Amino acid sequence: MRIGLPKEVKTEEYRVALTPDKVAELVRSGHTVLVEKGAGEGSGFADSAYHEAGARLVPTPADVFAEADLVVKVKEPQPQEYELLRRRQVLFTYLHLAAYPDVAHALLRSGVIAIAYETVQLPDGQLPLLIPMSEIAGRMAPLIGAYYLQRPLGGKGRLMPGTPGTRSAHVVVIGAGTAGTNAARIASAMGARVTLLDRNQERLRQAEASIPGRLTTLFSTYATIGESVAQADVVVGAVLVPGARAPKVVTREMVESMARGSVIIDISVDQGGCVETTRRTTHASPVYTVNGVIHYAVDNMPGAYPQTASIALSNAVFPYLLRLATLGIPRALQEDPTLAKGVNTYQGRVTYPAVAQALGLPYTPLAEAIASLG
Numbered sequence: 001m002r003i004g005l006p007k008e009v010k011t012e013e014y015r016v017a018l019t020p021d022k023v024a025e026l027v028r029s030g031h032t033v034l035v036e037k038g039a040g041e042g043s044g045f046a047d048s049a050y051h052e053a054g055a056r057l058v059p060t061p062a063d064v065f066a067e068a069d070l071v072v073k074v075k076e077p078q079p080q081e082y083e084l085l086r087r088r089q090v091l092f093t094y095l096h097l098a099a100y101p102d103v104a105h106a107l108l109r110s111g112v113i114a115i116a117y118e119t120v121q122l123p124d125g126q127l128p129l130l131i132p133m134s135e136i137a138g139r140m141a142p143l144i145g146a147y148y149l150q151r152p153l154g155g156k157g158r159l160m161p162g163t164p165g166t167r168s169a170h171v172v173v174i175g176a177g178t179a180g181t182n183a184a185r186i187a188s189a190m191g192a193r194v195t196l197l198d199r200n201q202e203r204l205r206q207a208e209a210s211i212p213g214r215l216t217t218l219f220s221t222y223a224t225i226g227e228s229v230a231q232a233d234v235v236v237g238a239v240l241v242p243g244a245r246a247p248k249v250v251t252r253e254m255v256e257s258m259a260r261g262s263v264i265i266d267i268s269v270d271q272g273g274c275v276e277t278t279r280r281t282t283h284a285s286p287v288y289t290v291n292g293v294i295h296y297a298v299d300n301m302p303g304a305y306p307q308t309a310s311i312a313l314s315n316a317v318f319p320y321l322l323r324l325a326t327l328g329i330p331r332a333l334q335e336d337p338t339l340a341k342g343v344n345t346y347q348g349r350v351t352y353p354a355v356a357q358a359l360g361l362p363y364t365p366l367a368e369a370i371a372s373l374g
């Protein structure tokens with residue numbers, strides 16, 4: 001199979017989906033890998049490393065998209081990439097279509113087979129291609145919260161770990177999944193008091209057993225979220241309903257109940273955000289203020305640490321990519337239910353129920369789409 005690796009074009013996005021060692025593995029397995037010049041530069045991987053791995057370096061994104069049977073990326077296609085997509089070409093990347101209707105329509109128009117990293121799902125419900133980025137975003141959140149609590153940046157001026165005789169910061173984390181537990185773990189390690197909320201008792205139980213420090217776990221309801229948020233110095237939003245828009249668990253009134261100079265980090269922004277006052281921001285301009293409360297809502301947080309993120313993403317993506325390339329499409333999708341769950345659009349049809357529902361579009365089961373379109 002011809003696999004294409006373009007350079008990311010989203011604002012301040014420096015990650016790359018495949019590191020040179022994974023490219024070498026694909027080439028060793030008999031596949032051709034086309035890499036756009038400069039694709040790995042932002043993560044510290046030089047063109048020469050891809051060349052040595054056996055990749056064919058090409059000068060433009062158009063060269064990658066025109067030749068590749070499968071394009072592997074990091075973020076959803078940007079407008080300048082829409083017209084490069086081709087019917088029956090496979091696009092393997094983060095998509096978050098419920099939050100990006102324009103992207104969904106572009107994919108449907110193009111007729112690509114779009115496999116979203118975030119909906120590739122193991123039989124036990126885990127999301128193996130979301131986990132590494134959620135781990136990074138979760139670990140970043142307390143660092144960002146601690147940074148923006150500084151008074152000169154508009155924060156309330158409370159040092160996250162406090163000092164002997166002073167209060168440490170109170171960090172409230174909503175969602176005890178991968179991002180949330182990683183946020184709670186780092187916040188706790190930084191000396192904060194941490195409250196972690198979820199509706200899944202088992203997740204709370206696991207968090208309590210594994211996170212040392214001053215951790216309180218609460219079953220998530222409108223009331224417990226409201227009480228916790230009102231007392232928080234830092235709120236981390238990390239809820240997820242796979243494929244769907246995030247529920248707005250923090251209302252505008254709750255934000256208004258927070259002290260000025262508090263910080264909200266809405267990690268769930270890539271699914272539309274779980275805080276009513278959230279609007280998407282970028283690394284170039286990451287924060288804004290509502291009622292004196294600082295909001296951070298960057299939808300590609302791990303892009304800030306591309307070295308770590310590219311290696312973690314490439315490690316996670318590689319086994320699935322190899323299966324797709326080796327078995328071919330649609331056999332890989334028919335034989336591997338984990339990968340099949342990732343298919344969001346198939347040659348013009350929406351094949352993921354939550355995405356169809358969120359966008360108000362008709363849903364076609366994948367097996368039906370494959371049977372009728374091949």
Ligand SMILES: NC(=O)c1ccc[n+]([C@@H]2O[C@H](COP(=O)([O-])OP(=O)(O)OC[C@H]3O[C@@H](n4cnc5c(N)ncnc54)[C@H](O)[C@@H]3O)[C@@H](O)[C@H]2O)c1
Pocket residue numbers: 118130131133134135137174175176177178179180197198199200203220238239240241246247249266267268269270271298299300301302
């Ligand atoms: N902004 C970024 O750069 C970035 C990076 C990585 C992940 N994310 C996003 O972070 C979010 C969380 O990802 P994850 O991997 O941790 O997901 P996850 O599935 O591991 O965890 C989500 C948790 O939310 C809980 N939840 C659902 N509804 C809830 C509610 N009403 N109240 C409390 N908890 C609720 C679930 O029970 C689950 O434990 C996703 O939207 C993901 O796309 C964003």
